[in-house]
Amino acid sequence: MKQKFIPAAIAIITASSLSSIAIADGPSFYGKANVSLNNVDYDGGDDQWELNSNASRVGVKGSYQVSEGLTAIYKLEYEVAVDDGEDVFKQRNIYGGFQGSFGTVIAGNHDTPTKIAQSNVDRFNDQENGDIKNVFKGETRASNIIMYSSPEVNGLSATVAIIPGEETGVNDGLADGTSIAITYKKDELYLALTNDSEVEGVDVTRFVASYVYEAFNFGFMLQEAEIISSGDEGSGYLFSGEYKLDDNIVLKAQFSNNDIDSGDKSQIAFGADYKLNSNAKFFAYLSAIDTDTTTGTQDDTAFGAGYEIKF
Amino acid sequence: MKFFSPPLILLCIFSLSAHSASDVDMADSLDFNAFHNDKKETQKTWKTEPKKPIDNTQNININTSSSVSISSQQANKNTPHNSSFSNNDNTHKIHERYTLNNSLKTPYSAFYVIEALHKKMAELCPTGWEKTREWSTPVENDFNLHYQFICL
Numbered sequence: 001m002k003q004k005f006i007p008a009a010i011a012i013i014t015a016s017s018l019s020s021i022a023i024a025d026g027p028s029f030y031g032k033a034n035v036s037l038n039n040v041d042y043d044g045g046d047d048q049w050e051l052n053s054n055a056s057r058v059g060v061k062g063s064y065q066v067s068e069g070l071t072a073i074y075k076l077e078y079e080v081a082v083d084d085g086e087d088v089f090k091q092r093n094i095y096g097g098f099q100g101s102f103g104t105v106i107a108g109n110h111d112t113p114t115k116i117a118q119s120n121v122d123r124f125n126d127q128e129n130g131d132i133k134n135v136f137k138g139e140t141r142a143s144n145i146i147m148y149s150s151p152e153v154n155g156l157s158a159t160v161a162i163i164p165g166e167e168t169g170v171n172d173g174l175a176d177g178t179s180i181a182i183t184y185k186k187d188e189l190y191l192a193l194t195n196d197s198e199v200e201g202v203d204v205t206r207f208v209a210s211y212v213y214e215a216f217n218f219g220f221m222l223q224e225a226e227i228i229s230s231g232d233e234g235s236g237y238l239f240s241g242e243y244k245l246d247d248n249i250v251l252k253a254q255f256s257n258n259d260i261d262s263g264d265k266s267q268i269a270f271g272a273d274y275k276l277n278s279n280a281k282f283f284a285y286l287s288a289i290d291t292d293t294t295t296g297t298q299d300d301t302a303f304g305a306g307y308e309i310k311f
Numbered sequence: 312m313k314f315f316s317p318p319l320i321l322l323c324i325f326s327l328s329a330h331s332a333s334d335v336d337m338a339d340s341l342d343f344n345a346f347h348n349d350k351k352e353t354q355k356t357w358k359t360e361p362k363k364p365i366d367n368t369q370n371i372n373i374n375t376s377s378s379v380s381i382s383s384q385q386a387n388k389n390t391p392h393n394s395s396f397s398n399n400d401n402t403h404k405i406h407e408r409y410t411l412n413n414s415l416k417t418p419y420s421a422f423y424v425i426e427a428l429h430k431k432m433a434e435l436c437p438t439g440w441e442k443t444r445e446w447s448t449p450v451e452n453d454f455n456l457h458y459q460f461i462c463l
Contacts, residue, residue, distance in 0.1 A: 030334035059338055063347040073347045077338060093338065104343040116341050149343055159341050183341060310335050 027062035027074075029311075035082050036283070036306025038128045043298040052304070053082040055126035057092055063099070071099045073106070093141070104149040112140045112199055113147065113159040113181030117192035118208050121219030123240045123252040124269050129302035130287040135258045135265045136236055137225040138196055138204035142177065155186040163199060188212035201228050217242040225260065234260030248275045252285070264292040279310040402443075405431050406457040414453050421456060428458050436462035 034054040041047045059077035066072045074097070079090040097106030115138060124130025133139035147161040161179040165172030181194040189211050196204040207222045219240035226233035236258030243251045250273040257266040271285030284305040291298040337346045407424035408417040419427075432440050444459035 028334065030338070032335045057335070059335065061334065061338075061347065071347070073343065075338070075346075097343075099343065099347065106343070111339065113341060116339060119340075149341055151344075152342075157341070181341065 027060045029058070029060055031058035031080070032056060032308055032310040033080075033082055034126065034306065034308040036127070036304040038302055038304040040128060040300075040302045042129075042300045045300075050128070051083040052128050052306075053080065054128070054306070055092075056080045056082045059092075066098075069100050073097050073099050073104070095147075097147075101151065103151050105147070106149075107146045109143050110141065110145050110147060110161075112138075112142050112145070112179035112196060113149075113161055114138050114179050114194040114196045114199075114204055114206055115140055117159075117181040117183055117194045118206065118221060119190060119192065119210060120217075121208055121210050121221050121238060121240050123219070123242060123254045124271060124285055124287060127285060127287065127302075128304055129289060129300055130254075130267075130269050130271075130285055130304075132221075132238060132256060132267075134289055134300075135256050135267050136221075136223055136238075137202045137227070138199075138206060138223065140179075140196070140200050140202075142179070142199060145179075152185070156182070156184050158182045198228060202226065203228065215244040217244075219254075221256075223258070225258075227260075227262075230262065232261040234258065236260075236265075249273070250275070254287075266290050280308065282307050402459070402461050403432075403435055404457060404459045405435075406448075406455040408450060408453050408455050410453045412452065414451075416451065416453055421454075424456050428456065432458065432460055436460070439463040 033056045035056065036052050036054055038050045038052050039048075040050060057077055057079050059075060061073075061075040061077075063071050063073040074095065076094050077092040079092050081088050081090070091109055093108075093110045095106040095108030095110055097104060097108075099105075118132070118139075122132045125132075131139070142161070142163050144166055145161050145163050147159060149159040150157050159181045162175035163177035163179070164174055165176035177199040178197045179194070179199055181192055184191040190209065192206070192208040194204070194206045194208070196202060196206075203226045205224045208220070210217065210219045212218075219238070221238040222235070223237070224233070224235045236256065238254065238256035240254040240256075241252070245251055252269075252271045252273065254267065254269045257264070267287060267289045269285060269287035271283060271287075274282040276282070282305075284303075286301070286303045288299065288301045291300070334346070340346060405428060407419070407427050409419045409421045409424045410417050411421070432442075440460045440462050442458055442460045444457075446457050447454045448457065449455075
């Protein structure tokens with residue numbers, strides 16, 4: 001058996017020697033390239049074709065046991081501008097921390113629990129004029145964030161984050177901003193209730209639900225938010241859904257409305273994915289966002305077609 | 312100067328170690344345990360491996376030749392079952408190292424080592440055998456596939 005496989009072994013070892021050295025007890029590398037050609041038509045703004053990177057990224061993650069029951073974890077993730085050479089790398093979620101039976105503690109630059117807890121109900125995440133950040137507050141990546149995530153018990157888990165302000169000349173406290181998420185997962189049901197307090201000047205309370213039924217995937221989000229500095233407040237909701245037409249084609253739709261004092265925003269978006277395999281797909285979408293302002297209604301639309309390659 | 316930015320250096324260092332296709336999806340999740348699962352799974356498997364009082368068995372690492380096998384044998388010295396031995400001529404334990412990714416220690420997938428294990432069983436039990444237990448234990452980033460069997 002050995003003689004039979006030695007040539008193959010040598011070939012494999014030769015081909016993979018560098019990668020094996022790199023990953024042995026060490027970090028692993030992941031990421032995706034998400035590139036699209038967009039036609040955007042923004043009232044009072046751009047009306048043009050664009051090539052966009054849509055938060056393409058590279059990341060390095062790893063973990064190792066430091067003592068019985070305690071594991072050190074780390075992640076360094078950077079957004080990559082595939083389409084141009086300016087600001088090629090931009091910080092995304094970056095942390096170091098520890099895991100054990102007590103849960104996970106991390107510190108660094110990271111999405112708040114409220115942002116992450118919306119999970120996949122945003123069907124057009126990271127897409128130009130499609131991401132729910134264009135409609136809702138609370139999509140925050142916070143610097144100087146310390147986060148604790150509890151172990152999952154019967155599908156239930158909690159994540160608490162505190163964010164020291166670190167503003168120059170101000171005696172900030174340890175927890176100037178807080179973000180809390182309680183999530184529940186059971187089979188195809190996902191629920192989340194979150195609250196942000198003074199995170200980048202905004203208070204947000206958010207409820208998220210998603211459910212998968214056969215070829216359908218439903219999403220719902222309800223949110224209340226207040227911009228502390230202006231006192232603007234309001235509430236919004238989102239419905240989204242996916243339908244797997246077959247093994248390759250997924251149809252997607254999303255409707256949202258956010259009624260805040262400074263302007264009512266609503267979004268309607270449609271799209272389709274064509275999966276080449278589990279790591280690559282083509283996609284196309286159309287998203288329109290209407291914003292009611294004191295001077296009238298602003299209509300912003302974007303059409304995009306592109307591909308995503310994960311690795 | 313951009314060529315010397317830390318992210319690019321990291322990219323260069325780890326550019327050949329890509330794997331775990333679903334990591335990018337799991338990265339934006341509150342489930343940190345699942346995201347870092349590839350390393351922790353090894354530890355979990357190790358700890359939950361039931362300890363069976365089977366010292367009266369023979370443990371044979373069927374790696375016997377070639378530099379690859381020597382590396383594998385050396386690595387297997389760290390496994391808890393490797394030092395067990397037999398005082399029962401009819402019960403045997405054998406194991407072979409395999410990898411689910413790329414490994415310097417072994418080029419073999421789980422599929423390949425099954426054949427090797429069966430050849431060894433046939434050698435030890437020319438009249439046939441009954442496999443009484445099959446399990447895997449982690450060794451570094453790889454696994455050992457263990458067979459316990461009795462000769463007929």
